[in-house]
Amino acid sequence: xxxxxxxxxxxxxxxxxxxxxxxTQAEELTPISFRLDWSIYGSHAPFYLAQQNGLYEDAGLxxxxxxxxxxxxxxxxIAQGDDQIGFVDFGTMAxxxxxxxxxxxxxxxxxxxMCIISYADAPIExxxxxxxxxxxxxxxxxxxxxxxxxLASQDVDPKTVTVVTPAVGAKNAMLLQKRVQAxxxxxxxxxxxxxxxxxxxxxxxxxxxxxxxxxxxxxxxxSFIEEHPQQLRAFIAATRQAWAMAEKDPEAAVxxxxxxxxxxxxxxxxxxxxxxxxxQSLTTANTEGKPFGWMSDKDWEATQQILTEYGGMPRSxxxxxxxxxxxxxx
Numbered sequence: 001x002x003x004x005x006x007x008x009x010x011x012x013x014x015x016x017x018x019x020x021x022x023x024t025q026a027e028e029l030t031p032i033s034f035r036l037d038w039s040i041y042g043s044h045a046p047f048y049l050a051q052q053n054g055l056y057e058d059a060g061l062x063x064x065x066x067x068x069x070x071x072x073x074x075x076x077x078i079a080q081g082d083d084q085i086g087f088v089d090f091g092t093m094a095x096x097x098x099x100x101x102x103x104x105x106x107x108x109x110x111x112x113x114m115c116i117i118s119y120a121d122a123p124i125e126x127x128x129x130x131x132x133x134x135x136x137x138x139x140x141x142x143x144x145x146x147x148x149x150x151l152a153s154q155d156v157d158p159k160t161v162t163v164v165t166p167a168v169g170a171k172n173a174m175l176l177q178k179r180v181q182a183x184x185x186x187x188x189x190x191x192x193x194x195x196x197x198x199x200x201x202x203x204x205x206x207x208x209x210x211x212x213x214x215x216x217x218x219x220x221x222x223s224f225i226e227e228h229p230q231q232l233r234a235f236i237a238a239t240r241q242a243w244a245m246a247e248k249d250p251e252a253a254v255x256x257x258x259x260x261x262x263x264x265x266x267x268x269x270x271x272x273x274x275x276x277x278x279x280q281s282l283t284t285a286n287t288e289g290k291p292f293g294w295m296s297d298k299d300w301e302a303t304q305q306i307l308t309e310y311g312g313m314p315r316s317x318x319x320x321x322x323x324x325x326x327x328x329x330x
Contacts, residue, residue: 029062030231035083036068037216040264041189042274043110045253047087050242052256059234065260071216072096078221079103084228085235088219091142094304094322095313104225105323107218107236107293109243110281112207113186114143114215116150117175120200124182127154127209134162136171136180143184145311146211153209175199186215188281192273212284212302218293225324233327240292240329243282250275291330295323 036044047065050056056063068074071089078086079101090105097103116135118124124133127150137144151158164180166173171183172190176197183190187203194201206213218236225232246253254271258264264271286296300319307313 027060029057029060030228031062031064032056032085032231032235033083034063034065034235035074035077035086036065037071037074037087037089038069039067040257040261040271042192042254042271042276043188043216043278044087045250045257045271045275046242046246047239048257048260049246049253050238052259053242053245055238055242056235059238061231061235061238063235075101075103075219078219081221081223084224085218085220085232087216089142089216090214090219090303090322091307091311093219094307094317095311097322098313098315098317102222103219104222105217105219105295106225106232106327107239108214108287108295108299108323109217109293110188110215110278111284111299112205112212112215113188113278113281114146114206114211114213115185115187115191115203116182116206117185117187117190117194117201117203118182119175119178120202122181123202125202125204127151127156130182131156131160133182134164134180135182135184136164136166136174137184138168138171139165140168141184142213142311143186146206146213146306147184149211149306149310150206150209153211172197188274188278191277192270195273196267196270211306212299213306214284214295214299214303215281217295229327233329236293236327237329243292246275247279291328293328294325 051063051065071092074086074088075093075096077083093103093105116124124130148158164174172193174180175183176199191201191203220232250272254268254275257271258268284299286298287294297319300322304316304319308316
């Protein structure tokens with residue numbers, strides 16, 4: 001009888017102990033490989049905040065974050081199932097879907113960040129100011145592909161603009177060396193990079209002249225949607241929470257990134273500047289009052305129109321082929 005009492009006490013203690021263990025520790029976490037679009041910049045910080053603060057784990061997920069080598073490469077990895085979710089440029093994703101890749105956008109994050117950057121002491125403040133000026137970009141980059149649309153919006157003759165085509169990644173150096181007078185870019189990335197090199201720059205968004213483009217958001221493949229709908233919903237909800245936290249405390253978000261990637265400590269000020277510039281891009285005129293990540297038919301139609309007219313996309317598709325709001329929480 002004494003032995004039975006001892007076993008009963010042990011069993012009771014074990015059960016009590018298990019009842020105090022969070023569900024995500026008692027249950028197996030679902031692994032998710034999340035791929036960024038490029039090497040780290042400040043807009044990535046909220047994802048690391050979610051990871052380092054345990055938001056993904058609390059949602060039942062084990063999320064590994066990897067740097068990318070451009071959205072085109074990341075889109076292929078996701079389509080193949082090598083990564084489950086990615087932070088991908090929507091224009092690049094749309095081209096991939098048109099080519100038959102089984103991809104779907106499930107949350108919009110950044111929109112209308114494309115801009116023209118110039119020196120503050122020789123500002124280019126509108127498309128018309130580009131006449132008789134020089135600008136540098138690679139023909140393959142998304143901002144370069146949209147550039148003809150910007151000129152057309154204000155009836156600027158392309159022949160009056162000198163376009164220099166450096167290697168991918170070299171346009172910042174050309175502006176810093178004052179070999180050109182402007183570059184196109186994303187204000188949440190290149191502005192802070194140039195400022196970190198000591199340049200005093202100014203910029204105007206392409207959206208000021210009617211060139212509206214959704215930029216980066218969360219993209220997954222059709223198989224992951226079918227097989228793991230609850231995990232996808234949980235990932236988006238945790239990410240939404242992290243972005244809200246980052247807006248309230250951007251420095252904490254950047255510190256979480258540095259905690260995960262210590263070599264980025266030397267870039268802390270640049271990362272913080274990039275993140276703070278990002279916040280103004282989280283909504284569009286068509287998504288005001290909607291939950292984080294929500295996407296509009298009108299925004300997708302505007303994005304696709306630019307791609308088909310200027311970006312080399314051979315045909316238009318129904319915008320429902322590109323995205324779903326099904327996994328967003330109110």
